[in-house]
Amino acid sequence: MSVIDIDGGPRLPRASAAELSDLRVIPVRHRARTLATIAASIILLLILQSVLGNPRWGWGVFAEWFLSEPVLVGLGRTLLLTAVGAVLGFALGTLLALARVSSAPLMVALSWGFIWLFRSIPLIVLLLILNNLGYLYQTVSLGVPFTDITFASWSTTQLMTPFLAAVLGLTLNLGAFSAEVIRGGILSVDQGQHEAAAALGLPRGHQARRIVLPQAMRAIVPTAFNEIIGLAKGTSMVYVLALPELFYTVQIIYRRNLEVIPLLMVATVWYLIILSVLSVIQYHIERHYARGAVRTLPPNAFRVFFARLGLVPLTPPTRALEIAPLPPTWRPATAIPQQALAALPKGAEVEIHGVSKSFGDLKVLDDIALTFPAGSVTAIIGPSGSGKSTLLRTINHLERVDRGLIAVDGELIGYRRDGDALHELREKDILARRTEIGMVFQNFNLFPHLTVLENITEAPVTVRGLSRPEAEAQARELLARVGLEDKADAYPRQLSGGQQQRVAIARTLALRPKVLLFDEPTSALDPELVGEVLDVIKELARSGITLVIVTHEIGFAREVADSIVFMEQGRVIEAGAPDQILTRPKHPRTAAFLAKVL
Structure with a gap:
């Protein structure tokens, strides 16, 4: 009995799975490639005959x-x-x-x-x-130069x-x-x-x-x-x-x-x-x-040669993975247990006073003044190019401000005050202060040549002075908290976008920061991966860490934020509680923006 395809043409009768499994796959033949190989072989043989068969080459000498x-x-x-x-x-x-x-x-x-x-x-x-x-x-x-010594x-x-x-x-x-x-x-x-x-x-x-x-x-x-x-x-x-x-x-x-x-x-x-x-x-x-640049390394050249001779398999046999029992605190998906949240440091207050920043003639921040209370969750929203990400980067001094100052728990970031003057700190002092302010980037920025475990342990060992075993134990615990304990030895390229962003969050948490900055953490993700990252951030919002989140996810901002800041053209247009900003905005520009995105 023949089967008719949806386009009206004949189709082969449906075969059973057993019959299909016995079919032999025959690769397509490339006649041009075969002819080229034969021609190259002939040319090579002619060259060898010319060189080895000519006595004037003097092979005895x-x-x-x-x-x-x-x-x-x-x-x-x-x-x-x-x-x-x-x-x-x-x-x-x-x-x-x-x-x-x-x-x-x-x-x-x-x-x-x-x-x-x-x-x-x-x-x-x-x-x-x-x-x-x-x-x-x-x-x-x-x-001694310029002397007679x-x-x-x-x-x-x-x-x-x-x-x-x-x-x-x-x-x-x-x-x-x-x-x-x-x-x-x-x-x-x-x-x-x-x-x-x-x-x-x-x-x-x-x-x-x-x-x-x-x-x-x-x-x-x-x-x-x-x-x-x-x-x-x-x-x-x-x-x-x-x-x-x-x-x-x-x-x-x-x-x-x-x-x-x-x-x-x-x-x-x-x-x-x-x-x-x-x-x-x-x-x-x-x-x-x-390593880390490709999902699978090319086979070793010697292994390819010996595999062609039939002496070894092309790929080495993989060892069976021993699956360790899940810790008693593990939960499905990305939920972070309350005891883990309690172990994190309490948040710090962030004060921004009159901050301005320009790139050439373009003014991206214009006299910004904000305060983020300790342990609060603040979402910063606004159109692209409004200065949201630049403001975030000034908080941990990745961008130097032109005017104004930023303080975390009363300590200036990047500067020390001497009377009426601000003196920029040395790089090592800036780095030491920056460890209190973690940052998660929208493009993850994981180190591709390091494994997931090495990404997380690098800073605690180098900056916090933890021993390698202590740092690895902490890293594995953090990976378990974000549902990635089985990815410790993988390279970033071997992970999905959502997994990479969760590793980036774990890497930042490994330094135990008091303030955590998120720069559009879901903008580089497919829609179906956004939820797994937002779930982790929601859990962190209950931890007591001060969170500042630049986001376009208005629904997420409504659910998780204590306050929302709306920015445009480098200025803070409006700030307040989510219910007030999203349902009863006072400024007409805020209302116009929300009308387009809600």
């Missing part, structure tokens, strides 16, 4: 010299120059890159000038200048050996090029990552080492290894210093026996081996830094 002592000594010197030049060059490049992205104009100018100069000078010219430095300076002295002095000619000249030349040349590679990697890290790290109170050095550079490495590594490979080949330039590295050694040999091609092939094959090893190292470093 090649075999005689390939592992000879002079060649191996030259190879060792090439490897040493490559290793030392790479380490020193990238160390110098890192310092130059950090100077270029710093806020000190003189450091930026000096770094730019160095990069401009040493990228302009050809390597061979730089090597010759360094080798002849004794002509310009007879001695090199260590002492000298601690030690050396003859430049004796100090600047060919090997030292080669190391300095390769270092200066690589340092200039690698600085731009590293700077590009740093600039590739999203600004939200910097802000999230700062909001958690992480020190600047820790931010660079643990948050920024690991993410920048994904952009740095491919180009950096191009530079290292170029350095390995560039060591052949030191032949101008009569330094017997690999290429210079081969030159000496073929000038004596006149076997040019076989000896050049000796150098070529060794360079191929060096670069092949560097490529394997590059692959594994890239794979390491790909």
Whole structure:
């Protein structure tokens, strides 16, 4: 019996599940790809026949010299120059890159000038200048600048050996090029990552080492290894210093026996081996830094090779997960138990006095004056571009104000008062104060290269001084409170948007802040994920922490807020209880806005 489809055409009879399970899947054949593979194989065989079958290549001479002592000594010197030049060059490049992205104009100018100069000078010219430095300076002295005080002095000619000249030349040349590679990697890290790290109170050095550079490495590594490979080949330039590295050694040999091609092939094959090893190292470093960037890491190259031979499976066997029994305080979904809420610190009063802020000619905050009582829940609403998010960011000093001040429990944020003047605090003091004011961003800003557990423990260990076991125990408890205890070892990319935002809330709560700022916490979520995040915030509203929430969820603001602030064009138009603002607004602009969104 045939079946008619809804478009009127015939369709195959319905089959049983057992019959369907026996069907064999045949992948589509790509004839063009097959022909291209055959053509490439033929070309490869022709090349091998031409190279291996031609006696003029002198493979007997090649075999005689390939592992000879002079060649191996030259190879060792090439490897040493490559290793030392790479380490020193990238160390110098890192310092130059950090100077270029710093806020000190003189450091930026000096770094730019160095990069401009040493990228302009050809390597061979730089090597010759360094080798002849004794002509310009007879001695090199260590002492106090601009005085006659000298601690030690050396003859430049004796100090600047060919090997030292080669190391300095390769270092200066690589340092200039690698600085731009590293700077590009740093600039590739999203600004939200910097802000999230700062909001958690992480020190600047820790931010660079643990948050920024690991993410920048994904952009740095491919180009950096191009530079290292170029350095390995560039060591052949030191032949101008009569330094017997690999290429210079081969030159000496073929000038004596006149076997040019076989000896050049000796150098070529060794360079191929060096670069092949560097490529394997590059692959594994890239794979390491790909953690968190992709949902599933690509398989190890060696495992793919052995899997093709049938020796191992393509993916390693997964261990059965041991599911720990749920804690007695666990509840379904995202409910936070009362005992957990009681353990959180009590909220602090936030006072905003005459705050103004401009970006160029655009004034985004205009003489804002508000007070958020301790333990209160305040929702800030208004049209896009009204200054809501900027106001939130000034509370924890992510944005500097142009005028006015903000205090939490009577302590100024970002400043200290000395008479009639306000002095901005040092960065470490700002960071320490900022830990009392947690912030949850609309785009989550989780650190993608760290697991969920590492995201939550990073700040408590670094800022609060908790031991790693204490921080992990606290993190797992917080994850259980937001219904994500089974996601501790996942990376942010492996989570849904709602899960990521709940992790961001747990990360912020790990510092036990007195004030919690939410910057449109549901705007980046699908509608069906909004509820799970709002449920967590509702529970937090009962905790006694002071909550300030920028939101477009008017119904949520009505349900959870003690007061609502309506802003437009950088001004507070109206503020009051939810019932009064949402049902009986006093200002006509508030009424017009609510008429469009309710």
